Amino acid sequence: MKRRILLVDDEIAVLLTLKAVLEISGFDVDTATSGLEGRHKxxxxxxDMVITDMRMEHEQAGRDVVGYARGLPNPPAIALLTAFPVADDDWQEMGADKMLVKPMQTRTLLEQIEALLEKHLARTGASASTPAKAGKKAAKKVAAKKAGKKAAKKAVKPVAPAKKAAKKTAVKKAAAKAVKKAAGKKAAKKR
Structure with missing residues:
Protein backbone atom coordinates (compact mmCIF):
# COMPACT_ATOMS: atom_id res chain seq x y z
CA MET A 1 0.00 0.00 0.00
CA LYS A 2 1.37 3.39 -0.99
CA ARG A 3 1.88 5.95 1.71
CA ARG A 4 -0.22 9.07 1.23
CA ILE A 5 1.28 12.56 1.39
CA LEU A 6 -0.49 15.92 1.25
CA LEU A 7 1.59 18.75 -0.26
CA VAL A 8 0.42 22.28 0.56
CA ASP A 9 2.15 25.14 -1.27
CA ASP A 10 0.93 28.18 -3.19
CA GLU A 11 3.86 28.04 -5.64
CA ILE A 12 2.51 25.81 -8.42
CA ALA A 13 5.97 25.03 -9.85
CA VAL A 14 7.22 23.80 -6.47
CA LEU A 15 4.00 21.87 -5.87
CA LEU A 16 4.04 20.06 -9.21
CA THR A 17 7.78 19.31 -9.06
CA LEU A 18 7.54 17.83 -5.56
CA LYS A 19 4.43 15.87 -6.54
CA ALA A 20 6.22 14.33 -9.52
CA VAL A 21 9.33 13.45 -7.48
CA LEU A 22 7.29 11.84 -4.71
CA GLU A 23 5.02 9.91 -7.07
CA ILE A 24 8.02 8.53 -8.96
CA SER A 25 9.36 7.43 -5.58
CA GLY A 26 6.22 5.43 -4.84
CA PHE A 27 4.06 7.80 -2.81
CA ASP A 28 0.38 8.63 -3.35
CA VAL A 29 0.33 12.44 -3.42
CA ASP A 30 -2.49 14.97 -3.11
CA THR A 31 -1.92 18.71 -3.44
CA ALA A 32 -3.45 21.89 -2.08
CA THR A 33 -2.59 25.45 -3.16
CA SER A 34 -3.60 27.17 0.08
CA GLY A 35 -3.76 26.55 3.79
CA LEU A 36 -7.56 26.52 3.64
CA GLU A 37 -7.60 23.91 0.88
CA GLY A 38 -5.02 21.88 2.81
CA ARG A 39 -7.22 21.81 5.90
CA HIS A 40 -10.22 20.73 3.79
CA LYS A 41 -8.22 17.83 2.34
CA ASP A 48 0.72 9.57 6.48
CA MET A 49 2.49 12.91 6.05
CA VAL A 50 1.75 16.57 5.41
CA ILE A 51 4.39 18.81 3.85
CA THR A 52 3.31 22.43 3.99
CA ASP A 53 4.79 25.77 3.02
CA MET A 54 4.78 28.33 5.82
CA ARG A 55 3.68 31.46 3.97
CA MET A 56 0.81 31.15 1.54
CA GLU A 57 -2.42 33.17 1.44
CA HIS A 58 -1.31 34.81 4.70
CA GLU A 59 1.72 34.66 7.03
CA GLN A 60 0.10 32.10 9.37
CA ALA A 61 -1.32 29.73 6.71
CA GLY A 62 1.34 27.06 7.26
CA ARG A 63 0.97 27.32 11.01
CA ASP A 64 -2.80 26.82 10.58
CA VAL A 65 -2.26 23.65 8.51
CA VAL A 66 0.21 22.27 11.08
CA GLY A 67 -2.17 23.04 13.96
CA TYR A 68 -5.10 21.40 12.20
CA ALA A 69 -3.08 18.29 11.29
CA ARG A 70 -1.69 18.01 14.83
CA GLY A 71 -5.24 18.12 16.23
CA LEU A 72 -6.47 15.13 14.19
CA PRO A 73 -7.22 11.86 16.03
CA ASN A 74 -4.36 10.15 14.14
CA PRO A 75 -2.07 13.02 13.22
CA PRO A 76 0.28 12.52 10.27
CA ALA A 77 4.00 13.27 10.25
CA ILE A 78 4.32 17.00 9.59
CA ALA A 79 7.08 18.83 7.75
CA LEU A 80 7.35 22.55 7.09
CA LEU A 81 8.72 23.48 3.68
CA THR A 82 10.20 26.95 3.54
CA ALA A 83 12.71 29.13 1.78
CA PHE A 84 12.95 31.22 4.97
CA PRO A 85 14.19 28.96 7.78
CA VAL A 86 13.07 29.68 11.31
CA ALA A 87 14.66 28.69 14.61
CA ASP A 88 14.22 25.08 15.73
CA ASP A 89 12.20 26.16 18.74
CA ASP A 90 9.73 28.03 16.52
CA TRP A 91 8.83 25.21 14.11
CA GLN A 92 8.82 22.60 16.88
CA GLU A 93 6.57 24.84 18.98
CA MET A 94 4.17 24.99 16.01
CA GLY A 95 3.89 21.21 16.15
CA ALA A 96 5.96 20.31 13.08
CA ASP A 97 8.23 17.26 13.16
CA LYS A 98 10.76 18.55 10.62
CA MET A 99 11.71 21.67 8.70
CA LEU A 100 12.69 21.24 5.04
CA VAL A 101 14.51 24.20 3.49
CA LYS A 102 13.99 24.80 -0.23
CA PRO A 103 15.58 24.49 -2.63
CA MET A 104 16.83 21.01 -1.79
CA GLN A 105 18.42 18.16 -3.72
CA THR A 106 15.94 15.43 -4.59
CA ARG A 107 17.92 12.65 -2.94
CA THR A 108 18.29 14.64 0.29
CA LEU A 109 14.57 15.47 0.29
CA LEU A 110 13.58 11.82 -0.17
CA GLU A 111 15.99 10.66 2.53
CA GLN A 112 14.59 13.19 4.98
CA ILE A 113 10.99 12.26 4.14
CA GLU A 114 11.73 8.53 4.55
CA ALA A 115 13.49 9.14 7.88
CA LEU A 116 10.61 11.29 9.14
CA LEU A 117 8.00 8.72 8.11
CA GLU A 118 9.92 5.88 9.77
CA LYS A 119 10.36 7.93 12.96
CA HIS A 120 6.67 8.84 12.94
CA LEU A 121 5.60 5.22 12.39
CA ALA A 122 7.85 4.07 15.23
CA ARG A 123 6.46 6.75 17.52
CA THR A 124 2.82 5.96 16.70
CA GLY A 125 3.36 2.19 16.87
CA ALA A 126 2.46 1.54 13.23
CA SER A 127 4.65 -0.54 10.98
CA ALA A 128 5.41 -0.26 7.29
CA SER A 129 8.30 -0.81 4.98
CA THR A 130 9.50 1.64 2.39
CA PRO A 131 7.60 1.68 -0.90
CA ALA A 132 10.61 0.21 -2.70
CA LYS A 133 10.86 -2.73 -0.30
CA ALA A 134 7.11 -3.28 -0.31
CA GLY A 135 6.99 -3.09 -4.11
CA LYS A 136 9.83 -5.58 -4.52
CA LYS A 137 8.26 -8.06 -2.09
CA ALA A 138 4.85 -7.71 -3.72
CA ALA A 139 6.29 -8.19 -7.21
CA LYS A 140 8.07 -11.38 -6.16
CA LYS A 141 4.91 -12.73 -4.49
CA VAL A 142 2.77 -11.97 -7.54
CA ALA A 143 5.28 -13.57 -9.90
CA ALA A 144 5.58 -16.67 -7.74
CA LYS A 145 1.81 -16.92 -7.37
CA LYS A 146 1.22 -16.62 -11.13
CA ALA A 147 3.91 -19.19 -11.87
CA GLY A 148 2.39 -21.53 -9.26
CA LYS A 149 -1.11 -21.18 -10.71
CA LYS A 150 0.14 -21.88 -14.24
CA ALA A 151 2.04 -24.91 -13.02
CA ALA A 152 -1.02 -26.19 -11.12
CA LYS A 153 -3.28 -25.82 -14.17
CA LYS A 154 -0.82 -27.63 -16.40
CA ALA A 155 -0.17 -30.37 -13.83
CA VAL A 156 -3.83 -31.44 -13.98
CA LYS A 157 -3.58 -32.47 -17.64
CA PRO A 158 -1.65 -35.68 -18.37
CA VAL A 159 1.11 -35.00 -20.89
CA ALA A 160 3.95 -36.94 -22.42
CA PRO A 161 7.29 -36.68 -20.54
CA ALA A 162 8.94 -34.50 -23.21
CA LYS A 163 6.01 -32.09 -23.31
CA LYS A 164 5.89 -32.06 -19.52
CA ALA A 165 9.58 -31.07 -19.29
CA ALA A 166 9.09 -28.35 -21.92
CA LYS A 167 6.11 -26.94 -20.04
CA LYS A 168 8.05 -26.99 -16.76
CA THR A 169 10.83 -24.97 -18.39
CA ALA A 170 8.27 -22.53 -19.79
CA VAL A 171 6.76 -22.05 -16.33
CA LYS A 172 10.20 -21.38 -14.85
CA LYS A 173 11.00 -18.91 -17.64
CA ALA A 174 7.68 -17.12 -17.14
CA ALA A 175 8.31 -16.80 -13.40
CA ALA A 176 11.86 -15.51 -13.98
CA LYS A 177 10.57 -13.06 -16.60
CA ALA A 178 7.90 -11.74 -14.20
CA VAL A 179 10.45 -11.22 -11.43
CA LYS A 180 12.87 -9.53 -13.86
CA LYS A 181 10.08 -7.27 -15.16
CA ALA A 182 9.10 -6.26 -11.61
CA ALA A 183 12.74 -5.48 -10.79
CA GLY A 184 12.99 -3.37 -13.96
CA LYS A 185 9.92 -1.36 -12.96
CA LYS A 186 11.45 -0.76 -9.53
CA ALA A 187 14.71 0.42 -11.11
CA ALA A 188 12.76 2.72 -13.43
CA LYS A 189 10.91 4.21 -10.46
CA LYS A 190 14.22 4.94 -8.72
CA ARG A 191 15.34 7.02 -11.67
Whole structure:
Protein backbone atom coordinates (compact mmCIF):
# COMPACT_ATOMS: atom_id res chain seq x y z
CA MET A 1 0.00 0.00 0.00
CA LYS A 2 1.37 3.39 -0.99
CA ARG A 3 1.88 5.95 1.71
CA ARG A 4 -0.22 9.07 1.23
CA ILE A 5 1.28 12.56 1.39
CA LEU A 6 -0.49 15.92 1.25
CA LEU A 7 1.59 18.75 -0.26
CA VAL A 8 0.42 22.28 0.56
CA ASP A 9 2.15 25.14 -1.27
CA ASP A 10 0.93 28.18 -3.19
CA GLU A 11 3.86 28.04 -5.64
CA ILE A 12 2.51 25.81 -8.42
CA ALA A 13 5.97 25.03 -9.85
CA VAL A 14 7.22 23.80 -6.47
CA LEU A 15 4.00 21.87 -5.87
CA LEU A 16 4.04 20.06 -9.21
CA THR A 17 7.78 19.31 -9.06
CA LEU A 18 7.54 17.83 -5.56
CA LYS A 19 4.43 15.87 -6.54
CA ALA A 20 6.22 14.33 -9.52
CA VAL A 21 9.33 13.45 -7.48
CA LEU A 22 7.29 11.84 -4.71
CA GLU A 23 5.02 9.91 -7.07
CA ILE A 24 8.02 8.53 -8.96
CA SER A 25 9.36 7.43 -5.58
CA GLY A 26 6.22 5.43 -4.84
CA PHE A 27 4.06 7.80 -2.81
CA ASP A 28 0.38 8.63 -3.35
CA VAL A 29 0.33 12.44 -3.42
CA ASP A 30 -2.49 14.97 -3.11
CA THR A 31 -1.92 18.71 -3.44
CA ALA A 32 -3.45 21.89 -2.08
CA THR A 33 -2.59 25.45 -3.16
CA SER A 34 -3.60 27.17 0.08
CA GLY A 35 -3.76 26.55 3.79
CA LEU A 36 -7.56 26.52 3.64
CA GLU A 37 -7.60 23.91 0.88
CA GLY A 38 -5.02 21.88 2.81
CA ARG A 39 -7.22 21.81 5.90
CA HIS A 40 -10.22 20.73 3.79
CA LYS A 41 -8.22 17.83 2.34
CA UNK A 42 -6.99 16.82 5.80
CA UNK A 43 -10.63 16.73 6.91
CA UNK A 44 -11.61 14.56 3.93
CA UNK A 45 -9.15 11.67 4.30
CA UNK A 46 -6.17 10.47 6.34
CA UNK A 47 -2.55 11.09 5.33
CA ASP A 48 0.72 9.57 6.48
CA MET A 49 2.49 12.91 6.05
CA VAL A 50 1.75 16.57 5.41
CA ILE A 51 4.39 18.81 3.85
CA THR A 52 3.31 22.43 3.99
CA ASP A 53 4.79 25.77 3.02
CA MET A 54 4.78 28.33 5.82
CA ARG A 55 3.68 31.46 3.97
CA MET A 56 0.81 31.15 1.54
CA GLU A 57 -2.42 33.17 1.44
CA HIS A 58 -1.31 34.81 4.70
CA GLU A 59 1.72 34.66 7.03
CA GLN A 60 0.10 32.10 9.37
CA ALA A 61 -1.32 29.73 6.71
CA GLY A 62 1.34 27.06 7.26
CA ARG A 63 0.97 27.32 11.01
CA ASP A 64 -2.80 26.82 10.58
CA VAL A 65 -2.26 23.65 8.51
CA VAL A 66 0.21 22.27 11.08
CA GLY A 67 -2.17 23.04 13.96
CA TYR A 68 -5.10 21.40 12.20
CA ALA A 69 -3.08 18.29 11.29
CA ARG A 70 -1.69 18.01 14.83
CA GLY A 71 -5.24 18.12 16.23
CA LEU A 72 -6.47 15.13 14.19
CA PRO A 73 -7.22 11.86 16.03
CA ASN A 74 -4.36 10.15 14.14
CA PRO A 75 -2.07 13.02 13.22
CA PRO A 76 0.28 12.52 10.27
CA ALA A 77 4.00 13.27 10.25
CA ILE A 78 4.32 17.00 9.59
CA ALA A 79 7.08 18.83 7.75
CA LEU A 80 7.35 22.55 7.09
CA LEU A 81 8.72 23.48 3.68
CA THR A 82 10.20 26.95 3.54
CA ALA A 83 12.71 29.13 1.78
CA PHE A 84 12.95 31.22 4.97
CA PRO A 85 14.19 28.96 7.78
CA VAL A 86 13.07 29.68 11.31
CA ALA A 87 14.66 28.69 14.61
CA ASP A 88 14.22 25.08 15.73
CA ASP A 89 12.20 26.16 18.74
CA ASP A 90 9.73 28.03 16.52
CA TRP A 91 8.83 25.21 14.11
CA GLN A 92 8.82 22.60 16.88
CA GLU A 93 6.57 24.84 18.98
CA MET A 94 4.17 24.99 16.01
CA GLY A 95 3.89 21.21 16.15
CA ALA A 96 5.96 20.31 13.08
CA ASP A 97 8.23 17.26 13.16
CA LYS A 98 10.76 18.55 10.62
CA MET A 99 11.71 21.67 8.70
CA LEU A 100 12.69 21.24 5.04
CA VAL A 101 14.51 24.20 3.49
CA LYS A 102 13.99 24.80 -0.23
CA PRO A 103 15.58 24.49 -2.63
CA MET A 104 16.83 21.01 -1.79
CA GLN A 105 18.42 18.16 -3.72
CA THR A 106 15.94 15.43 -4.59
CA ARG A 107 17.92 12.65 -2.94
CA THR A 108 18.29 14.64 0.29
CA LEU A 109 14.57 15.47 0.29
CA LEU A 110 13.58 11.82 -0.17
CA GLU A 111 15.99 10.66 2.53
CA GLN A 112 14.59 13.19 4.98
CA ILE A 113 10.99 12.26 4.14
CA GLU A 114 11.73 8.53 4.55
CA ALA A 115 13.49 9.14 7.88
CA LEU A 116 10.61 11.29 9.14
CA LEU A 117 8.00 8.72 8.11
CA GLU A 118 9.92 5.88 9.77
CA LYS A 119 10.36 7.93 12.96
CA HIS A 120 6.67 8.84 12.94
CA LEU A 121 5.60 5.22 12.39
CA ALA A 122 7.85 4.07 15.23
CA ARG A 123 6.46 6.75 17.52
CA THR A 124 2.82 5.96 16.70
CA GLY A 125 3.36 2.19 16.87
CA ALA A 126 2.46 1.54 13.23
CA SER A 127 4.65 -0.54 10.98
CA ALA A 128 5.41 -0.26 7.29
CA SER A 129 8.30 -0.81 4.98
CA THR A 130 9.50 1.64 2.39
CA PRO A 131 7.60 1.68 -0.90
CA ALA A 132 10.61 0.21 -2.70
CA LYS A 133 10.86 -2.73 -0.30
CA ALA A 134 7.11 -3.28 -0.31
CA GLY A 135 6.99 -3.09 -4.11
CA LYS A 136 9.83 -5.58 -4.52
CA LYS A 137 8.26 -8.06 -2.09
CA ALA A 138 4.85 -7.71 -3.72
CA ALA A 139 6.29 -8.19 -7.21
CA LYS A 140 8.07 -11.38 -6.16
CA LYS A 141 4.91 -12.73 -4.49
CA VAL A 142 2.77 -11.97 -7.54
CA ALA A 143 5.28 -13.57 -9.90
CA ALA A 144 5.58 -16.67 -7.74
CA LYS A 145 1.81 -16.92 -7.37
CA LYS A 146 1.22 -16.62 -11.13
CA ALA A 147 3.91 -19.19 -11.87
CA GLY A 148 2.39 -21.53 -9.26
CA LYS A 149 -1.11 -21.18 -10.71
CA LYS A 150 0.14 -21.88 -14.24
CA ALA A 151 2.04 -24.91 -13.02
CA ALA A 152 -1.02 -26.19 -11.12
CA LYS A 153 -3.28 -25.82 -14.17
CA LYS A 154 -0.82 -27.63 -16.40
CA ALA A 155 -0.17 -30.37 -13.83
CA VAL A 156 -3.83 -31.44 -13.98
CA LYS A 157 -3.58 -32.47 -17.64
CA PRO A 158 -1.65 -35.68 -18.37
CA VAL A 159 1.11 -35.00 -20.89
CA ALA A 160 3.95 -36.94 -22.42
CA PRO A 161 7.29 -36.68 -20.54
CA ALA A 162 8.94 -34.50 -23.21
CA LYS A 163 6.01 -32.09 -23.31
CA LYS A 164 5.89 -32.06 -19.52
CA ALA A 165 9.58 -31.07 -19.29
CA ALA A 166 9.09 -28.35 -21.92
CA LYS A 167 6.11 -26.94 -20.04
CA LYS A 168 8.05 -26.99 -16.76
CA THR A 169 10.83 -24.97 -18.39
CA ALA A 170 8.27 -22.53 -19.79
CA VAL A 171 6.76 -22.05 -16.33
CA LYS A 172 10.20 -21.38 -14.85
CA LYS A 173 11.00 -18.91 -17.64
CA ALA A 174 7.68 -17.12 -17.14
CA ALA A 175 8.31 -16.80 -13.40
CA ALA A 176 11.86 -15.51 -13.98
CA LYS A 177 10.57 -13.06 -16.60
CA ALA A 178 7.90 -11.74 -14.20
CA VAL A 179 10.45 -11.22 -11.43
CA LYS A 180 12.87 -9.53 -13.86
CA LYS A 181 10.08 -7.27 -15.16
CA ALA A 182 9.10 -6.26 -11.61
CA ALA A 183 12.74 -5.48 -10.79
CA GLY A 184 12.99 -3.37 -13.96
CA LYS A 185 9.92 -1.36 -12.96
CA LYS A 186 11.45 -0.76 -9.53
CA ALA A 187 14.71 0.42 -11.11
CA ALA A 188 12.76 2.72 -13.43
CA LYS A 189 10.91 4.21 -10.46
CA LYS A 190 14.22 4.94 -8.72
CA ARG A 191 15.34 7.02 -11.67
Missing amino acids: LRAKPY
